[in-house]
Amino acid sequence: MTDDPFSLSLPEGWTVELDVDTSVDDPRSQVVYESPDSRFRVTITEFSRGLTLYWWVDIFARAGGEWHRRETGLGDSFRDPEAVAAAAQDALDRLGGSLESELESFAND
16 A cells, blocks of 8 residues: 555545656656545546646546546646645545445446
């Protein structure tokens, strides 16, 4: 298990991993939060434009052996790490509760 750079409160059984792409053309990194049954993921993607850092939050559901994006951006690109952490925490909290059944129906479509 990887240390969470955003120090989020994970729902029971969820894991966190870092995925870093260091390519020169488009460097970016992701923090990937995954449900215990590997059906859902919340990702925080960090990227830069010039000297400015940005983040965005996405939700994925697994269906047919592939990850499908279910919610993109959760509003916007963030420039404040505290704001992106709050958006990701909200997504994790919702997935730990009622949103899971809604996303499950999308995954089955």
